[in-house]
Amino acid sequence: MRLATxxxxxxxxxxxxxxxxxxxxxxxxxxxxxxxxxxxxLTLEHYRPFLSPEEIMRGKTVLDIGSGAGGKTLYYxxxxxxxxxxxxxxxxxxxxxxxLAAEKNLSDRAEFLTADATALPFPDDHFDVIIANDxxxxxxxxxxxxxxxxRVLKPGGRFFTNFPPYYHPYGAHLSDVIGIPWVxxxxxxxxxxxxxxELVKDLPDADMRLRLRLGNPETNRTxxxxxNRMTIKRFRRIVEESPFRIAHWRLVPLRSFLKPxxxxxxxxxxxxxxxxxxx
Numbered sequence: 001m002r003l004a005t006x007x008x009x010x011x012x013x014x015x016x017x018x019x020x021x022x023x024x025x026x027x028x029x030x031x032x033x034x035x036x037x038x039x040x041x042l043t044l045e046h047y048r049p050f051l052s053p054e055e056i057m058r059g060k061t062v063l064d065i066g067s068g069a070g071g072k073t074l075y076y077x078x079x080x081x082x083x084x085x086x087x088x089x090x091x092x093x094x095x096x097x098x099x100l101a102a103e104k105n106l107s108d109r110a111e112f113l114t115a116d117a118t119a120l121p122f123p124d125d126h127f128d129v130i131i132a133n134d135x136x137x138x139x140x141x142x143x144x145x146x147x148x149x150x151r152v153l154k155p156g157g158r159f160f161t162n163f164p165p166y167y168h169p170y171g172a173h174l175s176d177v178i179g180i181p182w183v184x185x186x187x188x189x190x191x192x193x194x195x196x197x198e199l200v201k202d203l204p205d206a207d208m209r210l211r212l213r214l215g216n217p218e219t220n221r222t223x224x225x226x227x228n229r230m231t232i233k234r235f236r237r238i239v240e241e242s243p244f245r246i247a248h249w250r251l252v253p254l255r256s257f258l259k260p261x262x263x264x265x266x267x268x269x270x271x272x273x274x275x276x277x278x279x
Contacts, residue, residue, distance in 0.1 A: 015179035036071025066135035070097025
């Protein structure tokens with residue numbers, strides 16, 4: 001084990017990780033899908049300065065990209081959607097989401113399928129609204145995702161997205177077991193991976209976590225494939241070069257008292273990029 005990894009593991013004992021749905025599920029406290037459902041309203045609060053949650057969803061045909069286990073998608077369904085579709089690349093999420101839809105009597109309004117956001121199985125001009133919560137920092141081809149979203153949106157349709165930039169304190173997306181803020185700014189990627197492997201090795205869902213973060217945990221020891229290192233600057237450039245019109249753009253500081261720091265170093269002190277695009 002690298003010396004840097006030993007240092008990281010020692011420091012990590014001083015920083016309890018934030019509440020994370022994987023850990024809640026292991027503790028038997030709450031399923032990932034239920035955690036998503038309970039937090040669905042927080043996603044839509046990001047857009048309230050522009051539109052209320054009801055104005056976004058009511059009577060609309062909606063696509064939720066990166067729907068995970070379907071909790072957020074089903075929360076959106078309760079706001080009066082005409083129909084909502086959730087897509088994710090992880091196959092088992094489709095089954096979990098459908099089961100939750102049946103539990104909540106929302107199967108008539110919500111449908112789930114496994115699909116790549118760069119090749120959506122929908123016709124042109126199909127959706128009124130597309131929402132992508134905590135997605136744009138994960139996709140391998142963000143430009144292609146925006147092009148495909150543009151294709152399946154109706155003229156005048158809107159694409160709603162929000163995500164934490166890469167240099168957010170937990171932008172490495174390892175906070176299920178690593179609680180050190182900005183850990184990815186201080187340690188190399190191979191060190192992060194070695195530490196993560198060590199911290200999850202005895203967990204019952206270790207294999208799932210490693211495959212999610214690393215793609216192929218048997219061979220990948222140098223790169224976290226779960227994220228694309230999306231910065232604020234990079235995303236702004238991508239949307240400006242896309243066919244969309246920017247209808248709303250906002251950066252949310254980590255805390256209100258950190259606004260001065262966020263103004264000087266936005267990549268490190270912003271909690272979320274909030275963006276609404278129009279076709």
